[in-house]
Amino acid sequence: MSTGTGAAEVPEVGGPATQGPGAVESTHAHGLRERKKLATREELSRAALRLAMERGLDNVLVEDIAAAAEVSPRTFNNYFATKYEAICALGVERAAQIGDTLRRRPPEEGLWQAIAAAVVTHYESGHFCDPAAMASLKMVLTSPQLRGEHQRIVTTMREALAAAIAERLAAAGAACAEVDLALRAEVLAAAVIATAQVAVRRWFVVRPATALRPLLEDALAQLQAALRAP
Amino acid sequence: MSTGTGAAEVPEVGGPATQGPGAVESTHAHGLRERKKLATREELSRAALRLAMERGLDNVLVEDIAAAAEVSPRTFNNYFATKYEAICALGVERAAQIGDTLRRRPPEEGLWQAIAAAVVTHYESGHFCDPAAMASLKMVLTSPQLRGEHQRIVTTMREALAAAIAERLAAAGAACAEVDLALRAEVLAAAVIATAQVAVRRWFVVRPATALRPLLEDALAQLQAALRAP
DNA sequence: CCGCTTCTTGCGTGTCACGCAATTTTGCGT
DNA sequence: ACGCAAAATTGCGTGACACGCAAGAAGCGG
Numbered sequence: 001m002s003t004g005t006g007a008a009e010v011p012e013v014g015g016p017a018t019q020g021p022g023a024v025e026s027t028h029a030h031g032l033r034e035r036k037k038l039a040t041r042e043e044l045s046r047a048a049l050r051l052a053m054e055r056g057l058d059n060v061l062v063e064d065i066a067a068a069a070e071v072s073p074r075t076f077n078n079y080f081a082t083k084y085e086a087i088c089a090l091g092v093e094r095a096a097q098i099g100d101t102l103r104r105r106p107p108e109e110g111l112w113q114a115i116a117a118a119v120v121t122h123y124e125s126g127h128f129c130d131p132a133a134m135a136s137l138k139m140v141l142t143s144p145q146l147r148g149e150h151q152r153i154v155t156t157m158r159e160a161l162a163a164a165i166a167e168r169l170a171a172a173g174a175a176c177a178e179v180d181l182a183l184r185a186e187v188l189a190a191a192v193i194a195t196a197q198v199a200v201r202r203w204f205v206v207r208p209a210t211a212l213r214p215l216l217e218d219a220l221a222q223l224q225a226a227l228r229a230p
Numbered sequence: 231m232s233t234g235t236g237a238a239e240v241p242e243v244g245g246p247a248t249q250g251p252g253a254v255e256s257t258h259a260h261g262l263r264e265r266k267k268l269a270t271r272e273e274l275s276r277a278a279l280r281l282a283m284e285r286g287l288d289n290v291l292v293e294d295i296a297a298a299a300e301v302s303p304r305t306f307n308n309y310f311a312t313k314y315e316a317i318c319a320l321g322v323e324r325a326a327q328i329g330d331t332l333r334r335r336p337p338e339e340g341l342w343q344a345i346a347a348a349v350v351t352h353y354e355s356g357h358f359c360d361p362a363a364m365a366s367l368k369m370v371l372t373s374p375q376l377r378g379e380h381q382r383i384v385t386t387m388r389e390a391l392a393a394a395i396a397e398r399l400a401a402a403g404a405a406c407a408e409v410d411l412a413l414r415a416e417v418l419a420a421a422v423i424a425t426a427q428v429a430v431r432r433w434f435v436v437r438p439a440t441a442l443r444p445l446l447e448d449a450l451a452q453l454q455a456a457l458r459a460p
Numbered sequence: 461c462c463g464c465t466t467c468t469t470g471c472g473t474g475t476c477a478c479g480c481a482a483t484t485t486t487g488c489g490t
Numbered sequence: 491a492c493g494c495a496a497a498a499t500t501g502c503g504t505g506a507c508a509c510g511c512a513a514g515a516a517g518c519g520g
C-alpha cells in the first residue's frame with residue numbers, strides 16, 4: 001500500500017455526518033434497492049436546492065422538502081442530518097469529479113498546465129454561467145449556516161484533486177523520489193483550490209457580467225508568478 | 231479608495247451571524263459598558279470551550295455555558311447564535327492577529343521569508359504545544375458541526391494575512407504596479423494558509439509527538455518548490 | 461412461499477434560535 | 491447628585507429541528 005491516495009485513509013477528519021440509508025457504500029448498482037436509495041437521495045437534494053432558491057433559505061422547512069420528495073419528514077433525516085447538508089449534497093458529488101477532470105488531460109501536458117486546465121474546465125463545465133447557479137452560489141457564499149457545507153464541498157474538491165495530482169506525480173516523476181509525493185500533491189491541490197476560491201469570490205463581489213474564466217486564469221497565473229518571483 | 235485592504239470592503243460574504251450586544255463595533259474601549267460587554271463575551275467563550283473539552287461537545291448545553299458565565303441562557307444568544315460559534319470565538323480573535331505577526335517581521339526580510347516566518351510563528355505562539363490545545367484542535371477538526379466555525383477561523387486568517395501582505399507588496403513593489411496587488415496578496419495568502427492547513431492536518435493524523443514546526447516548514451517549502459519547478 | 465435484511469414511518473423527547481416585552485443597568489448632560 | 495434616554499439582561503413563548511425507538515412495509519435470497 002505504501003502511500004495510497006494520501007487522502008481517504010485518515011481516521012475521519014472531515015467525513016460526513018449521516019450513517020443511515022443515505023450512505024453511498026458503493027457505486028455498484030446492486031439492484032432495485034440501491035437504485036431507489038440513490039433516487040430518493042437525489043430527489044431530496046434537488047428538492048432542497050430548488051425550494052431554497054425559490055423561497056429563500058429560511059422560508060423552507062424540512063417538512064416541505066420531504067413533501068416535495070414525497071417521503072416522510074422522518075425519512076429526510078435518514079438521508080441528511082440537516083437541510084443544509086441536503087442542499088449542498090449535489091455540490092459535493094460534483095466536487096468529487098474534479099479528479100477525473102484532471103485525469104482526462106493529455107499525459108504529455110505539463111503538470112501545472114494540466115492542473116490549471118482541469119480547474120478551469122471544472123468550473124466552466126459546472127453550471128457557473130446561468131443565473132440560477134449564480135444565485136445558488138450567492139446563497140452558499142452568504143449564508144453562515146451553509147458555510148460548513150460549503151467547506152465540505154471544497155474539502156472534497158481538494159482531496160479529489162490531490163489524489164489525481166499524486167497519480168500524475170507518481171507517473172511522471174519517479175525519478176525524484178526524494179520528496180514526499182503525497183505531501184507535494186496535497187499542498188499543490190490545496191494551493192490551487194484556495195486560489196480558485198479567491199477567483200470565485202472576487203468574481204462574485206464584482207457584479208459585472210464578466211466571465212469567470214479570465215479571473216480564474218489570472219489568479220492561477222498570479223499564484224505561479226508569486227511563488228516564482230518573490 | 232482604489233484598492234483598500236481588499237478584504238473588508240465586500241458586501242458580507244462570510245460575515246458573522248449575531249448582531250446583538252455581542253457585536254464588537256470598535257476596538258476603542260469607550261467605557262465601562264464596552265468593557266463589560268467584552269468581558270461577558272469572553273467569559274461565555276471561555277466557558278463554552280472549557281466545558282466542551284471537559285464533557286465532550288454533545289454533553290454541554292447552552293444552559294450550562296450560560297450558567298458557567300453567570301448569565302441568563304437568553305443572554306447567551308444575544309452574544310452568540312450557537313454554542314459552536316461561542317466555542318470558536320477565541321480562535322477567530324486569535325486568527326485576526328496573524329496580520330500583525332507578519333507586520334512585525336523586519337522590513338529588509340524577503341517577502342516569502344517573512345510570510346513563512348510569520349505563519350510558523352503564529353502557529354507556534356499559539357497554544358499548539360500543550361495537549362489541551364491539541365485536544366481542542368482535534369475537536370474542531372473532527373466535529374462536523376464545528377466545521378463552519380473552523381472555516382470562519384481560516385477565513386479570518388486569510389483576510390488578515392492578505393491585508394498585511396498587500397501592505398508589504400505596496401511598500402516594496404511600487405515599481406511593478408502592473409499586476410493587481412490586491413489579487414496577488416489574496417492569492418498568496420490563500421495559498422499559504424491552505425498549505426498551513428495541510429501541514430496541520432497531516433500533523434494531526436500522524437499521532438507521534440513530532441513537532442508541528444518541521445511539518446509546517448516542509449509544506450511551505452513544497453509549495454514554493456512545486457510552483458517553481460514543475 | 462418464507463425468512464432475513466433493510467428501508468420507511470410515526471411518535472416522543474430534548475435541544476435550540478429567536479421574537480417580544482418587561483426590567484435592570486449604564487452613560488451623560490445638567 | 492439626579493434623572494432621563496439608550497442599551498443590555500432576562501423570562502417567556504413558539505416554531506423548528508435532530509434523533510432514538512419500535513412497528514410496519516418492502517426488496518431479496520433460497
